[in-house]
Amino acid sequence: MNRKVVIIMGSKADLDWAKKIEEPLKGFGIEVVTRIASAHKVPLKCYELIKQYEKENVVFITIAGMSNALSGFADAQTHCPVIACPPYSDKFAGADIYSSLRMPSGVAPLTVLSPENAAIAAAKIIGLTNPDIQQKIDAYQEKKRADIEEADKNLQ
Ligand SMILES: Nc1cncn1[C@@H]1O[C@H](COP(=O)(O)O)[C@@H](O)[C@H]1O
Numbered sequence: 001m002n003r004k005v006v007i008i009m010g011s012k013a014d015l016d017w018a019k020k021i022e023e024p025l026k027g028f029g030i031e032v033v034t035r036i037a038s039a040h041k042v043p044l045k046c047y048e049l050i051k052q053y054e055k056e057n058v059v060f061i062t063i064a065g066m067s068n069a070l071s072g073f074a075d076a077q078t079h080c081p082v083i084a085c086p087p088y089s090d091k092f093a094g095a096d097i098y099s100s101l102r103m104p105s106g107v108a109p110l111t112v113l114s115p116e117n118a119a120i121a122a123a124k125i126i127g128l129t130n131p132d133i134q135q136k137i138d139a140y141q142e143k144k145r146a147d148i149e150e151a152d153k154n155l156q
Pocket of ligand 1: 009010011012013014038039040041063064065066067068069087
């Protein structure tokens with residue numbers, strides 16, 4: 001069964017970050033749709049996008065910098081899994097991150113900070129019902145193990 005990942009980002013300023021999530025997903029052969037909608041500025045658009053894609057049982061990945069309302073907002077409106085992947089920032093001592101971590105009761109977006117890892121997490125969810133994707137995840141992990149062996153061998 002083919003399921004897609006829908007990336008929603010708060011601003012076009014997040015595009016470079018989104019691409020770092022898109023690339024590994026496409027490497028796994030997963031269809032990715034990328035949209036821009038800010039929960040602060042266009043909440044109705046966010047809602048409509050969530051409801052539109054929810055019908056396809058997608059995995060959402062949400063990207064929102066500074067003050068991340070988007071991930072909790074999205075998660076509370078859908079039965080689909082939501083992975084928050086806020087863009088990296090060390091401004092204000094990295095305090096932006098708390099807006100992704102602290103959620104009210106019943107709101108459960110998963111936060112994954114690395115864009116590549118967010119893609120892996122989404123691929124694993126899709127892999128639960130897709131043996132092709134499972135095999136690709138196995139191969140990816142095997143490559144990671146081989147990289148360690150290679151690096152270790154090169155030190156000897
Ligand atoms: N949290 C939020 C709500 N609306 C936009 N943002 C985020 O704020 C940053 C700057 O957005 P803008 O370009 O709209 O100023 C971007 O990371 C964007 O995701």
